Amino acid sequence: xxxxxxxxxxxxxxxxxMIVTVAGRSIGVFRIDGEFFAVRNQCxxxxxxxxxxxxxxxxRSSQPGEFDYARRGEFLRCPWHSWEFxxxxxxxxxxxxxxxxxxxEAAVLAGGEVIGCGVKEIEHxxxxxxxxxxxxxxxxxxxxxxxxxx
Amino acid sequence: xxxxxxxxxxxxxxxxxxHNAVPSVKVxxxxxxxxxxxxxxEAGDPSLEPNYYPVNSAIAARPEARGAGxxxxxxxxxxxxxxxxxxxxxxxxLNCLYGVPALYNEYWAAAMASAVNDWVADAWLSRDxxxxxxxxxxxxxxxxxxxxxERRAADGRFVxxxxxxxxxxxxxxxxxxxxxxxxxxxxxxxxxxAGGGGAGQPPTPAGWPTYYVEEYLAVAQGFQGxxxxxxxxxxxxxxxxxKVVFAESGFTWxxxxxxxxxxxxxxxxxxxxxxxRLPSEIIRxxxxxxxxxxxxxxxxxxxxxxxxxxxxxxxxxxxxxxxxWHYDAEGPLPAGLSPDAVRNLLFANAERTxxxxx
Numbered sequence: 001x002x003x004x005x006x007x008x009x010x011x012x013x014x015x016x017x018m019i020v021t022v023a024g025r026s027i028g029v030f031r032i033d034g035e036f037f038a039v040r041n042q043c044x045x046x047x048x049x050x051x052x053x054x055x056x057x058x059x060r061s062s063q064p065g066e067f068d069y070a071r072r073g074e075f076l077r078c079p080w081h082s083w084e085f086x087x088x089x090x091x092x093x094x095x096x097x098x099x100x101x102x103x104x105e106a107a108v109l110a111g112g113e114v115i116g117c118g119v120k121e122i123e124h125x126x127x128x129x130x131x132x133x134x135x136x137x138x139x140x141x142x143x144x145x146x147x148x149x150x
Numbered sequence: 151x152x153x154x155x156x157x158x159x160x161x162x163x164x165x166x167x168x169h170n171a172v173p174s175v176k177v178x179x180x181x182x183x184x185x186x187x188x189x190x191x192e193a194g195d196p197s198l199e200p201n202y203y204p205v206n207s208a209i210a211a212r213p214e215a216r217g218a219g220x221x222x223x224x225x226x227x228x229x230x231x232x233x234x235x236x237x238x239x240x241x242x243x244l245n246c247l248y249g250v251p252a253l254y255n256e257y258w259a260a261a262m263a264s265a266v267n268d269w270v271a272d273a274w275l276s277r278d279x280x281x282x283x284x285x286x287x288x289x290x291x292x293x294x295x296x297x298x299x300e301r302r303a304a305d306g307r308f309v310x311x312x313x314x315x316x317x318x319x320x321x322x323x324x325x326x327x328x329x330x331x332x333x334x335x336x337x338x339x340x341x342x343x344a345g346g347g348g349a350g351q352p353p354t355p356a357g358w359p360t361y362y363v364e365e366y367l368a369v370a371q372g373f374q375g376x377x378x379x380x381x382x383x384x385x386x387x388x389x390x391x392x393k394v395v396f397a398e399s400g401f402t403w404x405x406x407x408x409x410x411x412x413x414x415x416x417x418x419x420x421x422x423x424x425x426x427r428l429p430s431e432i433i434r435x436x437x438x439x440x441x442x443x444x445x446x447x448x449x450x451x452x453x454x455x456x457x458x459x460x461x462x463x464x465x466x467x468x469x470x471x472x473x474x475w476h477y478d479a480e481g482p483l484p485a486g487l488s489p490d491a492v493r494n495l496l497f498a499n500a501e502r503t504x505x506x507x508x
Contacts, residue, residue, distance in 0.1 A: 021222075061423035064324075064384030082417030094416050094428075 001147050003119045009108055010135040012036075016073075022150045027104055029148060030055070030087055032073055036106035037087040038148045044075050044092075044101050048080030058084065058093060105149040111141040112120070119147060159481055160468075161238035164500035165471035167343070167397045167440040168233050168242040170274055171223035172199065172266065177273070181265035186258065200251035202345045202353075204362065208475075213472030222473035230278050233472050240497070241506065242472075243309060244283040245397060246270055251289055251314040251346045260294035263287050267302060275307040282506060284312035284341055292325060296332040306507030309340040310395065314346025315369065316353060317472035321376045322383030326334040337505050339438070342370045342376060344398035373399035375406055377437065381411065384424035386436045393503055394437050398471060399425065401439040405459035408433055434462045438503050440469035441495065443476040444484065454486040463491045467500050 014118030026041035028051025057072035170340035287295035354368030408430035
């Protein structure tokens, strides 16, 4: 397993997710309030682009007409068939043991923790592989970065 | 004249759908109040014998069930001999399909339901201990239906509550919940039987059909809508002890309905969060279905394969649907069932579903 820098923390100030390619895998990185989560961008059901789906809460009910709505924004719904996945665990709501998407550890590190610790940088989707010079982030000690273990 | 040709193979069976008929509306008058007796007389003694199908057509009733001057199923001696004595069946549940659910006047309907039940108890249940019956209620008035259930519940000869498959609203709606709660409180399943009417409800979900054959077949589609309604509205979440019996619905549609409902529940369950597990599991736990009339594929093994797709041998209840004419020498049972499946079908499933009196 390696640790990858996804982006500077400030890039998440105006967005709640970023879909990136890490070690050949498409992964969605999500910000929920101050926490970060990452899951594979591929629904285990039919391979849909899971991380393009809507975020919502989970609703439970003890009887008809009662709606217990909790953990708003922490469940990802696949855009293809609306199956729900818990961003914290990658487990589906309806069959959490058997239907689950791969979840990865995500964290925020200070620049000083990133420099010199073997953290890899990723190529963002906008940059195609090929014979060109990859533009990389200059890691600055005073900034913070979102990292994912893949 | 044809006769039932399967004597012996049904030994010990419990026949869960047999129709006794009201020979004349006047037999109910002793069970009506003075007001309703005079109301009926003023209206010219209207029969409530239903016209769900052309009753005088050949396929409507077994020849041996017909008699002069009354509808098939109206003669207790003939019914007992043909349904029980000749087949070896040990018990029959009478579903009296009088036209009570079709009345617009809910108070009249409630009075007629009560009268039918009194008459069934006196004219049928007192005659032979092998007979059980459904409680006829007026779904037009859930309050009155609950009162009727409470009135009968102590009489163990009444084993379930009878509702028609065509109701003014889908049967899952809250309007009907008091009926389900009352039934479950007394350990009574609710039987939803083909027929009904009233309030202009068409017999098919597509609207009013042109031909008898359309109506005869499309009944199954109406039942499918009612089943989805029961699950989606949360009847089984609200009344977890409830068993629902579909009678004359057919069942070969059940596997595909469960497949589709499970599939769409995974994506749409947020709308109905009280459906908190696979709908097929809920259906297997709460639904029972009577056997006849049976779909008959040209290759008999196809039917056994379909039953296998239900993934339960606990759901089907044996029924002849007497006096209706659905089979002859081949008998009422699907060919090729395992001995265990036959045992469950003939009586074991019914014994798990109903509380029969001794």
